[in-house]
Amino acid sequence: MVITICIGSSCHLKGSRSVIQGLQKKIQDNHLTSKIELNGSFCTGECEKGVCVKIDEELFSVSPETVDTFFEDEVLRRVN
Template sequence: MLVTICIGSSCHLKGSRDVISILERLISLHGISDKVELTGSFCMGECAKGVCVKVDDELYSVSPATAETFFNEQILGRI
């Protein structure tokens, strides 16, 4: 599973670095680093919505406060 997190300026200001840290921790905690690849990308065109995260080909808006719920539903839920 490919998970791409926007690290452009708008998403950076909205907490993309924290979202990355949270997802890295949860992936490690659940022992699924062999099944999930985290990558970064610049602007994905959805700046107004929050930190853009793409799972395979679906875009989501995530914040540091919603990152764990996102992980449980969209990443663990697909594995």
């Protein structure tokens, strides 16, 4: 699975660094480093929605406050 997080200026201001750190921790805590690849990208063109995160090609809006729920609802569901 490939998860891509936007690190463009708008997403950076909305907390993309915290989202990345949260996902890294969740991936390590769940022993999924061999199954999930984290990538960064610049603007995805959906700046008004929050930090843009893609799982493969599906786009999500994530914030530092919702990263745990996003991981549990979207990432774990797809990995298992």
